Amino acid sequence: MIQTSSLPTPGQAIELAAVTKQWGETVALKQIDLTVAPGTFTVLLGPSGCGKSTTLRIIAGLESASSGTVSIADRDVTLLPPSERDLAMVFQSYALFPHLSVAENILFGLKVRRTPKKQQRERLLHTADVLGLSPYLSRKPSQLSGGQQQRVALGRAIIAEKPICLMDEPLSNLDAKLRNSMRMEIRELQQTLGFSMVYVTHDQAEAITMADQVVLMQEGEIAQAGTPREIYQTPATIFVAGFIGTPPMNLIKAADVLQATAPGKGMEFLRGMHDSAANLSQSTSELLIGIRPEHIGTQQQASISAKILGMEYLGSDLLVTCRIGESILLARMPGNTEIAANETLPLVWAEENTAWFDSNSGARIRLD
């Protein structure tokens, strides 16, 4: 799809240390610590208003941090303007200059920096070629489709071959199919050119598929940062567990599980799932068990019985909504599982697939 012959740009490391941002009373970021390794793809993920854009704009220098430091390649850039941070940025609305042609838009930065004309031309032709924009160079942005405009914005970011590229929801205005293909193109571009990428999105599919590092944010704080695998398999808080995955992880009250098991067998059952008796000796009402829908199965001899509330047949999968005490949970079973509606369903899950959370603090309870 994308072939480039240009030399890889060595990416640079980005580091935020205790960055706080507030506007009057509004606190947008609380003591953010973030490290982006050189040449890696970091995705900032989170619900609306959690401070993703603010973080990105602070890295770019478009916003100043209220406190804390920003460093790029071990250089403190906290007080430097965007132009001296040596980075490129793609905006959600693309921010193309409507009065300039595609070529002029792509060349904007090179012209500002007075790059020699010959080099400008060469790079323009190369970039346009890479992005499939060659036929449109003389058009105005308003004469392009959304996907083409998006490529122009990408072109403007990559032509300068900066060591860092920042993107704020660059795909959110595209339709699902185009979004999928652009996702792959962007990832490929980043890997071939080798720059460091910080990418903002609220779409977890985008985050999981593209990222080397996912940074999940919640109300101005980093809830968890890690590889997509870590975030999915070992969520650090209730928030992460409930955000990642479609459908997300089930969170079941331990007390409900106790009641749903045969009398007297509850404690034993819970202990069977993990043997940290110390944790269990505290009140079970403060414990939540996290289990992914695909890890729940059914078996005749299972000790927990759940009431079936509904079923959704998806062909390959069967989604069962059921209830244990007050907790509602979703189970994803193979499509060929035969279950009669209105039946009580005996459930099983493997011990190693469970996560335990303290429902007061929201934190995960480490079991080792």
Added chain:
Amino acid sequence: MTETTVNTVNKKNLGRRFEFKFDFDTVLNTFAMWLLAFLWALPLLYAIWTAFHPAAYETRFELFAPLTLDNFVKAWNAAPFARYFLNTFLLVTLILTSQFVLCTLAAFAFARFKFPGRNILFTLVLLQLLVMPDILIVENYKTIRQLGLVDTIVAIGLPYIASGFGIFLLRQTFMTVPSELDDAARVEGVSFLGLLLKVYVPLAKPTYLAYGLVSVSHHWNNFLWPLIITNSVETRPVTVGLSVFAAIDAGVEWSVINAATLMTSGPLLIAFLLFQRQFVQSFMRAGIR
């Protein structure tokens, strides 16, 4: 503006009701409009009539009266109109360029910089819109005399260069420029001046055109202040020149005066006809009705 809307509404009504009903309201409206338009255009029509016919037809209307350009030739030779035109041209150019430079810089500051006292300063600029320039004629004369500029072209333009209207209009336009464009340019390392010239000014082109036409026509037609501050052929703009010419001796024929009048307002009329569509559009876009 209101006239055209009334007009279109009535046309729609006509189209709908034409078959069944004689619409009294529409007829009255249309009639009143034609009457007003005719009354408004009458002096111009009269000027055109007399200017292109021999003096004998000044007060007589005859459809096939002989056409002539003699009046224009006479008028052109009777007074230094070439010089007057040059003066007006210099004046208008001077005012327009200075206004563009000053208003652009001021409007940019008001639109995109946060500085203490910004709102108070902007209110002061807006207050300027409320003050009739004619009230200040005496004060302005004193100032110009102190500057030693009496009877120069610069003196005619100077009081108008810092235009509150221009600053207001451009500020409003600049504020509509999406902040992401601003951000994108800043990431690329554009200086503030570059940002203004490469992003804001090109995007505000329609406003510049509309404002330019208003400014040019206003200063082309301005009479009282130039009359007071100038007293020689070398500085007089056409408006003053025309009045001097029409007043020297009562013997000048109406047809010649009208030819001169047409001559002096001609460039403006042509410019308006050429730009009228963009002109109206930019004013609609600039949010002024």
